[in-house]
Amino acid sequence: MIAAFVVLNAVLIMVAYMTLLERKFAARMQSRIGPYYVGRPHGWLQPVADAIKLLLKEDIVPTAADRWVYNLAPIVFLVPCLLIFATIPFAPELGVADLNIGVLFFLAVSALEIVGLFMGGWGSNNKYALLSAMRAVNQIISYDLPFVFAALVPVLLAGSMQMSAIVAAQQGLWFVAYPVIGQLAFLAFLIATLAAENRVPFDILEAESELVAGFRVEYSGMKFALIQLAEYAHMLGTSFLGALLFLGGWLGPGPAALGPLWFVLKALLIFLVVTWVRWSFVRIRVDQILAISWKLLLPATLVLLLATGLVVALRGPGGA
Amino acid sequence: MPETRQVVEVGYGGNERLMMNMGPQHPSSHGVFRMILTLEGETVVAVDAVIGYLHRCHEKLGETLTYVQYPSIASKTDYVAAMTAELAYVSAVEKVAKFEVPRRAQYLRVIAAELQRIASHCLWLGTWCMDMGGALGGGATVFLYCIREREMVLDRFEELTGARLLYGFHQVGGIRYDVPAGWDKKVRETLDVIEARLDEYEAMLDANAFFRVRTQGVGVISRELAQAVGVSGPLIRGSGIGYDVRRAEPYSSYEDFDFLVPVETAGDCYARYRVRMVEFRQSIRIVRQGLDGLPEGPISSRPGVKSVGQVRVPKGEGYARVEGARGEVGCYLVSDGGPKPYRLKWRGASFSNLAVLPYIVPGHKVADVVAIMGSVDPVFGEVDR
Numbered sequence: 001m002i003a004a005f006v007v008l009n010a011v012l013i014m015v016a017y018m019t020l021l022e023r024k025f026a027a028r029m030q031s032r033i034g035p036y037y038v039g040r041p042h043g044w045l046q047p048v049a050d051a052i053k054l055l056l057k058e059d060i061v062p063t064a065a066d067r068w069v070y071n072l073a074p075i076v077f078l079v080p081c082l083l084i085f086a087t088i089p090f091a092p093e094l095g096v097a098d099l100n101i102g103v104l105f106f107l108a109v110s111a112l113e114i115v116g117l118f119m120g121g122w123g124s125n126n127k128y129a130l131l132s133a134m135r136a137v138n139q140i141i142s143y144d145l146p147f148v149f150a151a152l153v154p155v156l157l158a159g160s161m162q163m164s165a166i167v168a169a170q171q172g173l174w175f176v177a178y179p180v181i182g183q184l185a186f187l188a189f190l191i192a193t194l195a196a197e198n199r200v201p202f203d204i205l206e207a208e209s210e211l212v213a214g215f216r217v218e219y220s221g222m223k224f225a226l227i228q229l230a231e232y233a234h235m236l237g238t239s240f241l242g243a244l245l246f247l248g249g250w251l252g253p254g255p256a257a258l259g260p261l262w263f264v265l266k267a268l269l270i271f272l273v274v275t276w277v278r279w280s281f282v283r284i285r286v287d288q289i290l291a292i293s294w295k296l297l298l299p300a301t302l303v304l305l306l307a308t309g310l311v312v313a314l315r316g317p318g319g320a
Numbered sequence: 321m322p323e324t325r326q327v328v329e330v331g332y333g334g335n336e337r338l339m340m341n342m343g344p345q346h347p348s349s350h351g352v353f354r355m356i357l358t359l360e361g362e363t364v365v366a367v368d369a370v371i372g373y374l375h376r377c378h379e380k381l382g383e384t385l386t387y388v389q390y391p392s393i394a395s396k397t398d399y400v401a402a403m404t405a406e407l408a409y410v411s412a413v414e415k416v417a418k419f420e421v422p423r424r425a426q427y428l429r430v431i432a433a434e435l436q437r438i439a440s441h442c443l444w445l446g447t448w449c450m451d452m453g454g455a456l457g458g459g460a461t462v463f464l465y466c467i468r469e470r471e472m473v474l475d476r477f478e479e480l481t482g483a484r485l486l487y488g489f490h491q492v493g494g495i496r497y498d499v500p501a502g503w504d505k506k507v508r509e510t511l512d513v514i515e516a517r518l519d520e521y522e523a524m525l526d527a528n529a530f531f532r533v534r535t536q537g538v539g540v541i542s543r544e545l546a547q548a549v550g551v552s553g554p555l556i557r558g559s560g561i562g563y564d565v566r567r568a569e570p571y572s573s574y575e576d577f578d579f580l581v582p583v584e585t586a587g588d589c590y591a592r593y594r595v596r597m598v599e600f601r602q603s604i605r606i607v608r609q610g611l612d613g614l615p616e617g618p619i620s621s622r623p624g625v626k627s628v629g630q631v632r633v634p635k636g637e638g639y640a641r642v643e644g645a646r647g648e649v650g651c652y653l654v655s656d657g658g659p660k661p662y663r664l665k666w667r668g669a670s671f672s673n674l675a676v677l678p679y680i681v682p683g684h685k686v687a688d689v690v691a692i693m694g695s696v697d698p699v700f701g702e703v704d705r
Contacts, residue, residue: 030464127340131362131686200453201530209348209451209459209690279461282453284530285687286362 003096004086011085014264015232016047018271025272026279057221062125065218069123074219074226077116080109081230084237089164091250091259102163103155106241107148110196113234114140117205120227121215132214135286136205139195142293143202147192149301153185154245156308167249174248181308186246188301193242193274195289197235200278204286235274239267327358327366327682337365340686344373348451348690351700355677357689364689367681369674371703378705382664387413387631390661392488394651397666398702399485400443403436404644405651405666405702406490411571411640412651413492413661417633424617425494426573431610432480432489433572433642434603435473435507438514440645441596441603442470445521448593448694452534452687462524469517472510479503492631494620504611511604518600525593535589539680539692542587549676553647553669554599555696558584558591565643572642576613577606589695629659646670646697666705670698 020035020043027034039045061070086109087102089095099105114136121133155161157178158169176186195202206214216227243249243266250259284292343354352373358366378397382390394409395402407429414421421429446466453459474484481487481497489495525531541551546559556563562583566574582598584591622631633655641650647669654663673696681689 026461030461031468032464127338130338131340131359134362204687207687210342210686212347280524281528281530282449282459282534283687284534285685287685288533 007085007090007096008082011082011233011236012229015229015236016051018232018236018268019050019228020044020047021268021271022275025275029276029279051225054225055222057224059221059223060218062218064125066123066125069119070125070218071123071223073116073120073123074223074230075116076119077113078226078230078233080112080116081234081237083109084234085240087163088237088240088244089167089249090263091256092164092167094260095163098162098164100160100162103151103161103166103241103245106237107144107151110234110237111140111144113230116230117215120219124215124218126218128211128213128217129215132205132207132211132217135207136198136215138286139198139202139204139289139293142290143192143195143297146188146293146297146301147196149298149305150185150189150192151241151245152305153181153308156305156312157181159312163244163249167244167251170248170251174246174251176246181304181311182246184300184304185308186242188297188304189242189246190270190273191292191297192301193238193270194277195293197238197274198231199235199274201281201284202289203278203283204289207283235271236267239270239274242270243267342689344370348693349700350447350693350698351703353674353698353700353703355681355689357686359686362685364684364686365682367678367689369677371671371674371700374700374704376701376705379664379666382409383661386628386659387492387633387661388625388628388659391490391492392486395486395488396701397668397705398644398646398649398670398699400699400701401436401440401645402486403432403489404642404649406487407433407572408640408642408644408649408651408666409653410490410492411642412638412653413631413633415638415640416636416653416655417492417631419493420621421494421572422618422621423573423615425619425621427610427614428495428499428619429490429572430574430577431507431607431614432477432487432495434606434610435476437603437645438600438607439470439473439477441600442466442473444596444645444694444697445593446470448691448697449525451690451694452531462521465517465521469514472513476503476507476510479506491620491622491625493622494618496620496625498619499614504614507607507611511607515601515604518597522597532590534687534691535593535695536586538589538684538688539695540587541676541680545676545679546587549672549679551647551673551676553644553673554592554595555647555673555676557582558595559587560585565641565648569641571640577609579606589691592695632657632659633661641667644669646699646702647673649702666702668702668705670696670700670702671705674698674703 024034035043035046038049084106086096087099087105089098117136118133121129154166154175157175158166175182198205219227243263247266250263252262338359340357340359342357343349344352354370356368357364391406391409394405397405446463449462450459478484479500481489541559543560546556562581564581567581579602582595584594635655635657637654639650639652641648649669650667652665653661656662681692
């Protein structure tokens with residue numbers, strides 16, 4: 001109970017500062033400065049100011065909206081995005097619940113976010129939101145499969161679904177360094193992550209130049225903040241998963257007490273790669289997104305998974 | 321001429337079409353423009369374009385203002401490339417009145433027009449990428465880069481005319497301001513920077529597979545359609561017709577300059593992008609030639625402005641056209657001998673280019689609509705006038 005409380009609050013604070021990190025990072029890329037004046041130096045109070053602003057904003061429910069669905073959607077969207085942190089251990093014995101099916105739990109719960117997305121898009125009773133919800137279902141279903149397959153590669157290599165066991169199996173060699181298979185799986189994982197997180201170039205749900213803001217176009221105030229929070233929490237959770245599956249989790253030089261620090265740094269590295277991609281690519285079209293998934297990514301990850309199975313059968317599990 | 325309202329068949333399995341309004345207030349309508357899209361799923365099967373939200377009676381206004389007053393108002397038709405309309409207006413007046421324009425003024429007009437083309441194309445590239453990449457994505461990055469370059473050109477305009485957006489640089493018979501000391505050196509430096517940055521844009525966009533799949537084969541304007549609708553500028557040059565007013569009917573000493581008119585044959589968004597990227601470089605070339613060969617002499621054949629009614633134009637009518645950043649901008653003028661024109665008619669390049677939308681949009685996805693819109697590069701001040 002206490003562990004869950006601590007993890008939840010740590011995640012929320014991290015999410016708030018992730019937005020600042022992203023804004024600063026994007027500003028650097030675009031030869032700007034980014035947030036600066038709210039909390040000198042470098043706008044370190046900006047996330048707090050944003051949160052207060054959103055709290056104080058008027059909460060609007062459109063007359064035409066399906067009230068129940070509309071009001072429930074942000075919560076339905078937020079819960080799975082926070083629940084994924086339940087199985088992530090931040091160091092050996094440091095986490096909420098290190099389930100023996102941790103990876104499966106993570107994948108299953110993170111796939112549930114689509115329900116909230118669709119409820120938001122449908123309940124708003126807005127054509128932009130509806131189109132966005134349609135795209136959401138298309139995209140997330142298409143990319144969940146390659147996402148799962150890519151995440152299963154380390155599971156096969158480690159021979160366990162327990163997160164801590166997967167990290168333990170990387171003592172000798174991080175899975176991203178595993179010859180050929182590791183790099184390909186990591187790449188597929190990153191691409192599928194971009195799509196699962198609805199980030200550019202796969203951000204057709206939001207698509208503010210076509211669908212204004214997509215499924216969240218009618219949301220304001222705290223409901224909007226919850227949706228935003230859920231998206232970033234999901235992004236953070238997926239980054240943690242990536243760091244755990246491929247980058248050796250809390251393994252790193254120095255004493256074991258530094259473990260959580262390494263883990264967070266690795267997750268932030270993945271987050272920054274995602275951000276880097278976001279601010280350098282244009283968005284692609286819905287049919288092209290589906291084509292990439294079904295024609296390229298899905299067969300590729302399937303073959304990769306089979307190959308991994310073969311390797312494991314011949315050489316036995318383990319990173320070395 | 322094909323039917324205006326086209327409805328395409330896409331073999332849709334559903335039983336209901338969705339009507340969706342894009343605009344008049346929409347993040348990607350470059351101004352105020354309303355498209356009523358008929359959707360079958362994600363596919364646009366028909367589009368109804370509604371214009372007129374920015375109508376300001378520009379032609380009537382032109383009849384109430386004198387030849388001295390109107391040039392600085394003319395710049396408000398196409399506010400992104402303000403020099404173009406000013407030039408078209410004063411050219412029309414000079415044609416009717418048979419005023420001479422000193423060669424130095426002609427050269428400076430060319431320099432201003434080409435710098436304006438660079439500034440305008442900067443904004444086009446930025447906003448177009450933002451349409452495709454989003455204000456929260458790679459598009460915004462290109463946008464901010466482009467605005468950085470546009471600002472540099474606007475700084476040069478500020479030094480020349482004292483204004484950054486709407487200049488009032490031209491006057492009947494010449495131009496109003498001569499170049500300040502050291503201006504040509506600054507312009508050369510600006511051009512060098514922009515030329516280098518253009519390579520960066522191309523590295524960022526041409527080599528980007530996502531950018532290419534979004535633009536290649538999208539929004540194809542065939543050669544026949546381009547001629548039938550009467551598009552001009554980069555649109556017609558992207559469809560395989562090398563028509564450029566600067567070549568077809570040189571004005572303001574353009575015959576002295578050496579430049580290429582780029583032509584692409586594919587007619588898609590990518591072809592239009594390529595045309596404009598070459599135009600960037602050709603404009604830089606023209607400005608450099610203009611600065612090198614800038615003749616000495618007066619900048620206007622008319623005395624300086626003392627009263628608003630001082631320019632009188634004999635009875636007659638005439639049409640002058642110039643190649644703006646968006647295409648052919650024409651001004652038709654009828655004079656009854658007074659200090660104001662009797663009738664003024666604008667041919668806005670954006671207006672004629674926009675007319676192509678209902679032919680090329682149906683059959684594309686919603687996401688392509690904004691890509692096509694951006695590649696047409698309309699400015700609604702010029703469409704609605």
